[in-house]
Amino acid sequence: MVKSASIDKNGIRKGSWSIEEDEKLRVYIQKYGHWNWRQLPKFAGLSRCGKSCRLRWMNYLRPDVKRGNFSEEEDNLIIQMHEELGNKWSIISGKLPGRTDNEIKNHWHTNLSKRVKQNQPVSSEVMNKEQSSESSQSEVIQTKKSETDSVSVNTPSESDHQQKNVENFPSSQEISCSEFSSMSNDSVSGMNSVAEDSFSSMEIFQDSGSDFWNLPFLADNNYNQDGYESLFLTEEGYMSFYASNYDDDGTYWIQQVLQELEGSN
DNA sequence: AACAGTTACAACCGCCTGTTA
DNA sequence: ATAACAGGCGGTTGTAACTGT
Numbered sequence: 001m002v003k004s005a006s007i008d009k010n011g012i013r014k015g016s017w018s019i020e021e022d023e024k025l026r027v028y029i030q031k032y033g034h035w036n037w038r039q040l041p042k043f044a045g046l047s048r049c050g051k052s053c054r055l056r057w058m059n060y061l062r063p064d065v066k067r068g069n070f071s072e073e074e075d076n077l078i079i080q081m082h083e084e085l086g087n088k089w090s091i092i093s094g095k096l097p098g099r100t101d102n103e104i105k106n107h108w109h110t111n112l113s114k115r116v117k118q119n120q121p122v123s124s125e126v127m128n129k130e131q132s133s134e135s136s137q138s139e140v141i142q143t144k145k146s147e148t149d150s151v152s153v154n155t156p157s158e159s160d161h162q163q164k165n166v167e168n169f170p171s172s173q174e175i176s177c178s179e180f181s182s183m184s185n186d187s188v189s190g191m192n193s194v195a196e197d198s199f200s201s202m203e204i205f206q207d208s209g210s211d212f213w214n215l216p217f218l219a220d221n222n223y224n225q226d227g228y229e230s231l232f233l234t235e236e237g238y239m240s241f242y243a244s245n246y247d248d249d250g251t252y253w254i255q256q257v258l259q260e261l262e263g264s265n
Numbered sequence: 266a267a268c269a270g271t272t273a274c275a276a277c278c279g280c281c282t283g284t285t286a
Numbered sequence: 287a288t289a290a291c292a293g294g295c296g297g298t299t300g301t302a303a304c305t306g307t
Contacts, residue, residue, distance in 0.1 A: 004301075015276070015300090038292070054293075055276065090295060101295070106274050 013047045017056055021046055025053055026061050059102045066098025070107055073255070078104055079112055 005015040013021075028044035034057065037050035046053060059065070070078070074096055081092045089101035089108075096104065 017275085036292080050292085051278090051294095052276075058294090059275075087296065102275080105296075110273055 007047075011047060012049050012052075014052070017060075021048070022056070022061060025057060029057055029061075030063075055102075059100045062100075064098055065100060070099075070111075074099065075112060078108060079116060082108065082112070082116075 005013060005018070007013055017025075024044050024046055028040065032043075034040060034054070037054045039050070040046075041048045041050055041053050044053070048056075077096060078092060081088075081095060085091055087105075089105045093099050093101040093104050
């Protein structure tokens with residue numbers, strides 16, 4: 001269901017993400033945050049462009065991403081908001097905690113747009129039928145996914161690899177922002193050396209004039225120290241940010257939004 | 266069982282906007 | 287004022303999985 005992995009002419013991996021890549025990205029962001037998407041893949045040891053990393057995190061790896069079938073309330077809200085706003089998926093996703101714009105967009109194109117075209121009233125009977133058949137499928141997918149996730153976490157070689165990458169960065173608990181901003185070049189080059197293992201052929205990118213999103217962070221010394229000052233978000237702070245934006249199933253928010261929409265009509 | 270058609274969704278691409286120097 | 291950068295958005299594509307014949 002995903003694009004097969006490939007490597008483009010610049011040595012950038014494209015296509016489906018492997019479990020190892022997911023784990024590298026997840027571990028890195030949970031530890032350091034996404035301080036700079038362009039530079040992140042290098043420090044995380046990923047042969048991906050920053051844009052690809054951002055998308056993977058936002059649409060798949062983020063801890064608050066809710067997966068599985070859409071509830072009737074969610075469907076109704078999407079249809080109603082799409083009537084009002086059109087294809088403003090990011091705004092719509094903002095009203096559906098745990099749902100990404102990509103997911104909503106896909107769901108719209110594969111299910112809801114047809115339903116709307118056919119002018120089918122959203123009958124709860126039909127919905128329940130559909131959902132029960134859908135859920136049986138998605139449950140299988142979910143089970144498979146969670147299985148692979150747990151396997152990846154427990155793979156020793158995988159965790160060793162992550163450990164290797166992460167160890168070279170000072171932990172967020174170990175170093176303050178001010179301390180880091182005055183880090184020695186040795187420390188920084190130590191970090192760079194991590195990525196150099198993965199990007200030893202970085203020179204090939206230097207003559208590329210393509211869009212910056214497609215390029216991994218070039219191994220130069222002109223790093224922006226200011227940028228690093230916001231690097232070390234604590235994991236707790238990061239997680240609490242997300243946690244504060246949604247409740248368990250998002251039902252409360254959906255009710256609120258539906259009320260708002262009804263009120264504005 | 267084999268093949269064709271359809272569906273679902275992860276991922277890519279190009280463009281736009283906001284920020285910064 | 288403006289150019290470059292960084293992040294974000296929406297449209298589209300590719301393909302695994304599913305369904306029908």
